[in-house]
Amino acid sequence: MSTEQLLQTPLHALHLELGARMVPFAGYDMPVQYPLGVMKEHLHTREQAGLFDVSHMGQIRLVGANAAKALEALVPVDIIDLPVGMQRYAMFTNDQGGILDDLMVANLGNDELFLVVNAACKDQDLAHLRKHLGDQCTVQPLFEERALLALQGPAAVKVLERLAPEVAKMTFMQFASVKLLGVDCYVSRSGYTGEDGFEISVPAASTEALARRLLAEPEVAAIGLGARDSLRLEAGLCLYGHDMNTETSPIEASLLWAISKARRADGARAGGFPGAATVFNQQQQGVARKRVGLLPQERTPVREDADIVDEAGTTIGRVCSGGFGPTLGGPVAMGYLDAAHTALDTPVWAIVRGKRVAMKVSKMPFVPQRYYRG
Amino acid sequence: MSELRFTEDHEWLRAEADGSVTVGITAFAQNALGDVVFVQLPELQNYDKGAEAATVESVKAASGVYMPLDGEVIEVNPALDSSPELVNEDPLGEGWFFRFIPADAAAVAQLLDQDAYDRLIKANADA
Numbered sequence: 001m002s003t004e005q006l007l008q009t010p011l012h013a014l015h016l017e018l019g020a021r022m023v024p025f026a027g028y029d030m031p032v033q034y035p036l037g038v039m040k041e042h043l044h045t046r047e048q049a050g051l052f053d054v055s056h057m058g059q060i061r062l063v064g065a066n067a068a069k070a071l072e073a074l075v076p077v078d079i080i081d082l083p084v085g086m087q088r089y090a091m092f093t094n095d096q097g098g099i100l101d102d103l104m105v106a107n108l109g110n111d112e113l114f115l116v117v118n119a120a121c122k123d124q125d126l127a128h129l130r131k132h133l134g135d136q137c138t139v140q141p142l143f144e145e146r147a148l149l150a151l152q153g154p155a156a157v158k159v160l161e162r163l164a165p166e167v168a169k170m171t172f173m174q175f176a177s178v179k180l181l182g183v184d185c186y187v188s189r190s191g192y193t194g195e196d197g198f199e200i201s202v203p204a205a206s207t208e209a210l211a212r213r214l215l216a217e218p219e220v221a222a223i224g225l226g227a228r229d230s231l232r233l234e235a236g237l238c239l240y241g242h243d244m245n246t247e248t249s250p251i252e253a254s255l256l257w258a259i260s261k262a263r264r265a266d267g268a269r270a271g272g273f274p275g276a277a278t279v280f281n282q283q284q285q286g287v288a289r290k291r292v293g294l295l296p297q298e299r300t301p302v303r304e305d306a307d308i309v310d311e312a313g314t315t316i317g318r319v320c321s322g323g324f325g326p327t328l329g330g331p332v333a334m335g336y337l338d339a340a341h342t343a344l345d346t347p348v349w350a351i352v353r354g355k356r357v358a359m360k361v362s363k364m365p366f367v368p369q370r371y372y373r374g
Numbered sequence: 375m376s377e378l379r380f381t382e383d384h385e386w387l388r389a390e391a392d393g394s395v396t397v398g399i400t401a402f403a404q405n406a407l408g409d410v411v412f413v414q415l416p417e418l419q420n421y422d423k424g425a426e427a428a429t430v431e432s433v434k435a436a437s438g439v440y441m442p443l444d445g446e447v448i449e450v451n452p453a454l455d456s457s458p459e460l461v462n463e464d465p466l467g468e469g470w471f472f473r474f475i476p477a478d479a480a481a482v483a484q485l486l487d488q489d490a491y492d493r494l495i496k497a498n499a500d501a
Contacts, residue, residue: 032434033408037408037409038408038409038432038433038434039408039409039411039433040409042433226408226433226434229434230433299411299412299455299458300412300414300431301411301412301431301436303435303436323433323434324411324412324431324433326409326433331411331412353414353429
C-alpha cells in the first residue's frame with residue numbers, strides 16, 4: 001500500500017519530526033517506534049510515562065434518552081446502570097456469539113454515551129450501530145473531529161495534574177470532561193498497558209499543542225505501536241483480530257469477567273444481546289477451546305500462528321499473540337488451546353521453524369496491573 | 375585480507391587469516407530490525423548458499439540470516455545466547471554470528487565491496 005492512500009492522524013507531522021518509523025496500520029500511517037526503540041519505549045512506559053497517539057481509533061457519541069437501553073441490545077454488558085462519569089469494557093457480539101469488535105463505553109450524563117472502538121472496525125461498527133440503534137438514538141461519529149492520546153505509566157498522573165489538578169482524584173475507569181490547555185477534553189483513567197494512566201479525547205485542531213506540552217514534561221516520551229503491543233501483551237489484554245474475532249465467543253476468549261452480572265443467564269436483564277443463547281450455553285457446558293496465557297520456557301520468541309502440540313505431537317492449539325516482553329525479560333504469548341490442556345502449568349510445545357519450544361500454560365496478566373483504584 | 379564484503383541481504387563477511395570467514399549483519403540491518411532479543415545460531419554443518427542458517431528475532435519479528443556462500447559452519451558466537459543485544463550494540467564486532475569455511479575461497483572476493491554496499495543502502499533509502 002502506498003503512503004498516498006493512507007490516512008493521517010493530526011499528529012502525523014509531529015511523528016515525522018520526532019523521527020518515528022512509520023508503518024501502515026488499519027489504513028493509517030502510524031508510528032511503530034521512535035528513535036528510542038521498542039524495548040526502551042516499553043520500559044520507559046512502565047517506569048515513567050509514555051504518550052501514545054491512538055487517534056486512528058474510532059470515537060462515537062450516542063445521544064438520546066434510549067441510548068443506553070438500545071446499546072444493551074448489542075453488548076453483553078450493563079449499560080443502563082453504568083454510572084455517569086464511569087467507563088466500561090464491552091464487546092459487540094454477532095448472532096453466533098462471536099465478537100465483532102471490543103470497545104469502551106462511557107456515560108457522559110445527559111443521555112449521552114461515548115464509545116471508543118478499534119480502528120480497523122470503526123466503519124463497520126458505525127454501520128452496525130446505525131442499523132440497530134439509528135431509530136432509537138443519534139449515532140454521531142467523531143472520526144475526523146477528535147483525536148485520542150494515551151498517557152500511560154506510573155508518572156502519568158503527576159504529569160497530567162500539572163495541567164488539570166482534578167484528574168488526580170479520578171480512579172480506574174472514571175471518565176470526566178476536563179479542560180486541558182483551555183480546551184474541552186474527555187479524560188478517562190484507563191488504558192491498554194496495564195499501567196495507571198489516562199486516555200484523552202481532544203478536538204483534532206488542539207491535539208498537536210497538547211501532545212507537545214505533554215512531551216515537554218521530563219517524565220514523558222513518545223511511544224509507538226510496537227511498544228503498545230508488547231505492553232498490552234504483558235498485561236494479558238486482547239487485541240481484536242488476533243486474540244478474538246467473529247469466530248471466538250467471549251467465553252472462548254476468556255472474557256466472561258466482562259459480561260455484566262445483570263446480563264448473565266441468572267441476571268436481572270438476562271440475555272438480550274446477539275448470540276446470548278450460545279454464550280450462556282458455553283458458559284454452562286464449557287467450551288472446546290479457550291484463550292490462555294503461555295510462557296515459553298526457552299529464549300525463543302513464539303509468534304502468532306505457531307501451532308501448539310502436546311507431548312505426543314498432536315496439535316492442540318495455536319498462538320494468537322506472541323513476542324518478547326521487555327519487562328518480563330523473556331518471550332511471552334497467548335493462544336487458544338483445547339480445553340483439556342488449559343489448566344495452569346500444563347506443559348505444551350510450540351512449533352517454531354520446525355522445532356519444539358517448551359511452553360507452560362500461565363496465568364495472566366504476565367506483569368502485575370497497576371491501575372489506580374483509590 | 376581483512377576488508378569487509380557484503381551481501382544484498384545485509385550480511386557482512388570478513389575473510390580471516392586461517393581461511394575461515396566470519397559473518398554478521400550490518401549496522402543498517404540491525405537498525406532496521408530494532409532491538410534484537412534472540413538469535414538462533416546455525417548448527418556446525420554444511421549449508422548451501424541461500425539456506426536460512428540463522429534467525430534473528432527482534433521485539434517485533436523474526437528474520438532469516440542466509441548462508442552467503444556454500445560452506446561449512448565451524449563456530450558460532452556463544453555470547454549471543456545470553457547477550458543478543460550485542461547485535462545492536464556492536465554489529466561488526468562482538469555481535470558476529472558465525473564462522474564458516476567456504477567451499478570456494480575465491481567466491482568471497484566476488485561479493486559486494488564497501489562502496490557497492492553503500493550504494494545499495496543509498497538506493498534503498500531513495501526508493
